[in-house]
Amino acid sequence: MSDDIWVLGAAMTPFKRYKDKDVIDLGSEAAMAALDDGGVRMSDMQVMGCGNLEEAAGGVGQRIQKQIGQTGIPVYNVANACATGATAVRAAYLAIKAGEADMGIAIGVEKMGKQGLLGAAGKAKGTKKVYEPKGRYGAVRSPEGVLGTGLMPGVFSQAGMEYAAQHDGVGFEQFAKVAVKNHQHSTLNPLAQYQKAYTLEEVLGAEMIGYPNTVLMCCPTGDGAAAVILVSGEKLKTLDPEQRRRAVKISASVLTTDPWTATAQVQPDVNTLTRVAADKAYEAAGIGPEDLDLVELHDCFATAELIHYDNLRLCEPGGAGDFIDSGAPTRDGRIPVNVSGGLISKGHPIGATGVAGIFEITTHLRGEAGDRQVADAKVGMAHVIGLGSACGLHILERSAR
Amino acid sequence: MTDTTADTATKTIAMVDYLELGDEPHLVAQACTTCGALYFDRRNACASCEGRTFEPRALATTGKLRTFSIIHRSAPGLPSPYTSAVVDLDGGGSIKANLLGVDDDPAKITLNMAVRLVTFPVGTDDDGTTAIAFGFEPAEKK
Numbered sequence: 001m002s003d004d005i006w007v008l009g010a011a012m013t014p015f016k017r018y019k020d021k022d023v024i025d026l027g028s029e030a031a032m033a034a035l036d037d038g039g040v041r042m043s044d045m046q047v048m049g050c051g052n053l054e055e056a057a058g059g060v061g062q063r064i065q066k067q068i069g070q071t072g073i074p075v076y077n078v079a080n081a082c083a084t085g086a087t088a089v090r091a092a093y094l095a096i097k098a099g100e101a102d103m104g105i106a107i108g109v110e111k112m113g114k115q116g117l118l119g120a121a122g123k124a125k126g127t128k129k130v131y132e133p134k135g136r137y138g139a140v141r142s143p144e145g146v147l148g149t150g151l152m153p154g155v156f157s158q159a160g161m162e163y164a165a166q167h168d169g170v171g172f173e174q175f176a177k178v179a180v181k182n183h184q185h186s187t188l189n190p191l192a193q194y195q196k197a198y199t200l201e202e203v204l205g206a207e208m209i210g211y212p213n214t215v216l217m218c219c220p221t222g223d224g225a226a227a228v229i230l231v232s233g234e235k236l237k238t239l240d241p242e243q244r245r246r247a248v249k250i251s252a253s254v255l256t257t258d259p260w261t262a263t264a265q266v267q268p269d270v271n272t273l274t275r276v277a278a279d280k281a282y283e284a285a286g287i288g289p290e291d292l293d294l295v296e297l298h299d300c301f302a303t304a305e306l307i308h309y310d311n312l313r314l315c316e317p318g319g320a321g322d323f324i325d326s327g328a329p330t331r332d333g334r335i336p337v338n339v340s341g342g343l344i345s346k347g348h349p350i351g352a353t354g355v356a357g358i359f360e361i362t363t364h365l366r367g368e369a370g371d372r373q374v375a376d377a378k379v380g381m382a383h384v385i386g387l388g389s390a391c392g393l394h395i396l397e398r399s400a401r
Numbered sequence: 402m403t404d405t406t407a408d409t410a411t412k413t414i415a416m417v418d419y420l421e422l423g424d425e426p427h428l429v430a431q432a433c434t435t436c437g438a439l440y441f442d443r444r445n446a447c448a449s450c451e452g453r454t455f456e457p458r459a460l461a462t463t464g465k466l467r468t469f470s471i472i473h474r475s476a477p478g479l480p481s482p483y484t485s486a487v488v489d490l491d492g493g494g495s496i497k498a499n500l501l502g503v504d505d506d507p508a509k510i511t512l513n514m515a516v517r518l519v520t521f522p523v524g525t526d527d528d529g530t531t532a533i534a535f536g537f538e539p540a541e542k543k
Binding site for chain 1 (some may be wrong): 414415416418419438439440441442443445446448449466467468469470471472473474475476477479480481483485486487489494495497498499507512514523524527528530532534535536
């Protein structure tokens with residue numbers, strides 16, 4: 001126990017679109033709730049990790065400290081695409097692992113509003129149009145839409161269709177079933193941005209964004225925050241029995257980037273780094289996928305969730321289509337996946353997402369998830385991946401009671 | 402097609418510098434002289450083997466469709482729908498481009514089908530220079 005690092009407190013704000021709260025309000029709200037949940041104060045923290053993408057140059061961690069407690073501790077403001085929150089958790093985790101701190105806080109927060117397609121903002125009009133090669137590809141104009149697409153829906157649709165090309169039993173309907181499941185799950189989660197169930201026909205028939213993902217198979221933009229308090233095993237021993245009882249062990253904390261692959265030079269490879277992260281995490285935790293009681297994985301699009309069943313070894317190699325068809329990842333199935341509703345329905349305020357996944361797993365392992373509780377959950381995994389790419393993966397285990 | 406008899410105002414330019422125009426348009430990769438890894442961008446070193454020298458390598462104009470997505474909601478100002486695709490070229494190299502000649506209809510697209518490179522004009526600038534882009538179409542029309 002003494003070498004392990006534990007989650008002492010965890011909290012998240014509801015994910016939705018907030019009119020009257022900014023990034024600092026949301027981050028502070030989650031941080032204070034996590035401190036209260038862990039029975040500790042800012043003055044107990046010796047390190048802060050703060051994940052936020054869209055105000056990454058804005059000292060978000062310091063601005064939150066100026067609201068909730070300025071004690072002079074180091075803050076690591078991090079931005080790492082959709083793995084930003086998981087990276088913030090690792091900043092606090094590593095400080096404790098290194099012996100510089102025995103308790104720390106990690107916050108993930110984002111305010112996106114209703115901003116539509118990420119990375120699709122228009123450019124200012126120039127006065128004269130002259131074609132001359134620019135940039136690392138010597139392009140005379142933007143390649144988006146002319147030489148394929150680099151925006152998120154297309155990239156993750158192509159990743160799903162590549163899997164469909166390689167394996168039998170995977171198509172539009174299997175991808176759609178992922179979204180049906182996650183929307184259904186979200187009806188039991190009061191923190192989710194959307195809490196509405198849809199039939200398979202409704203998902204298949206919704207507005208097509210990028211085949212095979214309809215709008216009901218894509219995560220929304222939104223606002224929210226989550227925070228966790230981490231503590232060393234040695235420090236935990238000195239805390240109250242109730243704090244120890246609710247603490248959740250971090251059995252593995254892994255961050256990877258994409259290893260070189262020949263095929264990934266023009267289309268991001270979201271698989272290899274996830275598979276490497278999964279293998280490292282299982283080895284560190286000394287468990288296998290068969291030991292997992294629930295998984296929160298990065299379903300930014302329905303196609304992404306399906307391929308991650310295989311990348312995280314939740315199904316037989318090539319068997320992700322059978323896996324969803326069998327109902328295995330539903331809340332009462334063999335390995336429940338995204339019982340929170342996932343990014344598709346719970347929402348995906350980018351910086352918050354990685355921390356929110358750890359909150360969700362922690363809540364189930366404590367037996368405090370209410371109507372959506374996975375019965376007798378002992379071991380869970382939280383996975384995020386951001387394009388560029390970065391993959392964060394945590395395996396959590398409940399304490400022996 | 403450029404008419405060589407036209408006046409000198411008819412100019413073309415490849416949309417990206419890895420597209421070689423001429424009688425037989427094709428793609429040119431930068432190949433690592435140590436491990437053979439292929440790249441389309443300006444390189445500082447090889448991300449696979451850390452080699453630091455490269456040589457241009459002409460790639461095949463035929464290949465197989467590795468994956469695709471039919472984009473219905475595109476970035477502002479761009480037409481839709483269009484079909485984005487990744488093609489594995491015969492003999493090596495993978496490239497992303499639009500898939501043409503399939504009416505943006507999933508029923509007309511078969512994964513792993515044979516495709517070939519085609520070029521098309523994608524716009525003309527204020528000096529009268531036309532940019533030429535590339536895409537792929539089914540090698541055998543359905």
